[in-house]
Amino acid sequence: MFSVTVRDHIMIAHSFRGEVFGPAQKLHGATFVVDATFRRPELDDDGIVVDIGRAIDELKAVLADLTYRNLDDEPAFAGQNTTTEVLCRAIADRLADRVHAGGLGAGARELAGITVTLHESHIAWASYERSL
Known part of the structure; x- marks a missing residue:
């Protein structure tokens, strides 16, 4: 499986419900580094997974x-x-909608999946992987 990953970041505010979240139940800010990885089993006719730009x-x-x-x-x-x-x-899911709408070009319709990783810090992160 081939993959290409691009990176950006977001700054948000939010709060959580539930004792498990302790002090994060109060409104707080977070900055996440966001990685989006696009996967496909074979490269397209141009030899790429997806147009990186x-x-x-x-x-x-x-x-x-x-x-x-x-x-x-x-x-x-x-x-x-x-x-x-x-x-x-x-x-x-929002990236998948853009793939299906053609936002990443016709070749991206052959993508097999997307994984999104949000880095909370240099020592903690979470990911979600979905098929296309």
Whole structure:
């Protein structure tokens, strides 16, 4: 399996419900480094997994809808704790929608999957992997 990964970041605010979250139950900020990995079993006719420039642009567009926002106020996350894992899935699903809409070009329709990893720090991160 071949893969290409692009990187960006988001800065958000949110709070959590549930004793397990301790002090994070209060409103707080978080900055995540975001990696989006695109996978396919064979390279396209141009010898690539996906156009890296388009992948960067699409990740940036997806993250623009999240960054500098209080996710507690976002209708898409109503009733959910916006944990790192939940955010990984939301970003992966939004990228998948852009792949299906042609935002990464016709060759990207042959992608097998996407993995999104959010790095909370240099020692902790979470990922979500989905098929396309």
